[in-house]
Amino acid sequence: MNVTTYVFGIVVALLVLVAVVELLRRRRLRERHALWWIVAGVVALVVAIFPGLLVGTAAALGFSVPTNLGFFVCLVLLFMVSVSQSAELTVLEDKTRVLAEESALLEERIGRLERRAAGAVPADTAAPVATGPAAAGADGSPSVAREPVTLPADAPAGHAGTDRDA
Amino acid sequence: MTAPGAPSDPRTVGSIVGMSLLQQTLIVMPAFNESAVVGDVVREVQAALPGATVLVVNDGSADDTAAVARRAGATVLDLPFNLGVGGAMRAGFKYAVANGFRYAVQVDSDGQHDPSGVPQILDALQRKDVVIGARFAGVGDYETRGPRRWAMVVLASVVSRIAGTKLTDTTSGFRGAGPRALELFAEHYPAEYLGDTVESLVLAARAGCSIEQIPVAMRVRAGGTPSHAPFKAMIYLGRAAMALVVALWRPRLSLRTVEVPGS
Numbered sequence: 001m002n003v004t005t006y007v008f009g010i011v012v013a014l015l016v017l018v019a020v021v022e023l024l025r026r027r028r029l030r031e032r033h034a035l036w037w038i039v040a041g042v043v044a045l046v047v048a049i050f051p052g053l054l055v056g057t058a059a060a061l062g063f064s065v066p067t068n069l070g071f072f073v074c075l076v077l078l079f080m081v082s083v084s085q086s087a088e089l090t091v092l093e094d095k096t097r098v099l100a101e102e103s104a105l106l107e108e109r110i111g112r113l114e115r116r117a118a119g120a121v122p123a124d125t126a127a128p129v130a131t132g133p134a135a136a137g138a139d140g141s142p143s144v145a146r147e148p149v150t151l152p153a154d155a156p157a158g159h160a161g162t163d164r165d166a
Numbered sequence: 167m168t169a170p171g172a173p174s175d176p177r178t179v180g181s182i183v184g185m186s187l188l189q190q191t192l193i194v195m196p197a198f199n200e201s202a203v204v205g206d207v208v209r210e211v212q213a214a215l216p217g218a219t220v221l222v223v224n225d226g227s228a229d230d231t232a233a234v235a236r237r238a239g240a241t242v243l244d245l246p247f248n249l250g251v252g253g254a255m256r257a258g259f260k261y262a263v264a265n266g267f268r269y270a271v272q273v274d275s276d277g278q279h280d281p282s283g284v285p286q287i288l289d290a291l292q293r294k295d296v297v298i299g300a301r302f303a304g305v306g307d308y309e310t311r312g313p314r315r316w317a318m319v320v321l322a323s324v325v326s327r328i329a330g331t332k333l334t335d336t337t338s339g340f341r342g343a344g345p346r347a348l349e350l351f352a353e354h355y356p357a358e359y360l361g362d363t364v365e366s367l368v369l370a371a372r373a374g375c376s377i378e379q380i381p382v383a384m385r386v387r388a389g390g391t392p393s394h395a396p397f398k399a400m401i402y403l404g405r406a407a408m409a410l411v412v413a414l415w416r417p418r419l420s421l422r423t424v425e426v427p428g429s
Contacts, residue, residue, distance in 0.1 A: 097249055097357060100249060100253070100257075101253070104223075104243040104245045105243065105257065105264065107243075108243050108244070108261070
């Protein structure tokens with residue numbers, strides 16, 4: 001290995017670390033996601049500065065070609081990152097799903113309250129969505145805002161509005 | 167029509183399903199791009215089940231399914247994007263719990279399910295937590311055959327063992343949930359592929375819900391025919407088996423309410 005390769009290795013490892021830290025600093029990357037990349041950067045930097053470390057470890061573990069250990073470690077690391085991101089994605093999908101459900105439930109409830117606030121316009125008449133907001137705006141918002149506290153008068157006895165009381 | 171009517175007697179018992187039972191019932195219809203038929207189906211369900219509230223969950227349709235359903239007189243939950251049948255049903259169950267319904271019955275928005283079967287399902291819900299309206303139980307003119315049929319038979323026998331009751335049609339979307347199952351489903355109804363059918367049954371059974379299958383008439387689908395290709399059936403069975411295994415590996419859920427149906 002000549003001096004150019006040695007310096008090149010160190011520079012690339014440093015670039016990786018700088019990039020990750022800079023993203024962290026600008027809040028473009030959260031710590032928990034940055035963890036694996038920082039580990040990768042530090043390991044790369046250490047190995048770049050002390051190549052003997054890689055050779056020694058490879059020999060101790062029985063790798064006949066030291067770079068194979070490097071590739072192996074890279075693969076394991078990328079695998080870990082990928083799996084943790086899949087898990088994170090699942091959590092996010094779940095949260096998105098819940099948000100979508102809640103938003104649909106709220107939208108329906110707002111529509112219902114607006115129709116009631118507008119003077120119980122029969123919902124079956126054409127374009128209830130269009131009449132709702134306009135009438136509610138003319139009504140003045142305070143009465144609309146107080147609406148959710150009251151229970152629907154026509155809800156089944158004993159079960160009504162357990163959620164909307166909260 | 168948006169809020170359920172007040173039942174005069176909330177404890178109507180007996181084989182004849184009374185008005186009050188229907189008034190405590192939410193008909194949930196997940197709909198994805200069904201604007202051509204959803205209006206007629208909503209009107210049919212309302213005519214067949216006076217007093218029941220019809221909730222159409224518009225699962226991110228690109229067409230005007232929501233507007234058509236609203237005009238037909240249904241309450242509409244408008245999901246901002248497509249969540250699949252499982253996600254749409256979970257939203258429906260949440261609506262049922264939040265608005266004090268005791269029963270929720272899933273009816274397909276394509277008209278495949280005959281609403282005249284709903285009273286039978288409600289009747290069975292007086293003693294069970296989950297009731298499936300089944301296609302192969304001797305009634306109706308719906309028939310599948312070939313590899314897909316075999317896949318369904320295998321699935322049914324496995325799920326039957328888990329549920330502790332004889333089930334022949336685990337993939338039926340015509341099903342009802344009682345108060346205990348509603349609480350469970352509102353939080354945990356599976357949204358993955360096949361989760362709304364097979365996994366939901368496994369989940370409910372393992373949580374301690376009782377399950378029963380009753381025969382109902384089923385119509386031939388209005389649009390689109392179910393696939394009979396062997397390769398597709400294999401994939402179907404594979405995914406179903408995987409869903410089953412994963413469902414069994416998951417930790418058990420517990421029922422929060424102590425109320426027992428029919429008590």
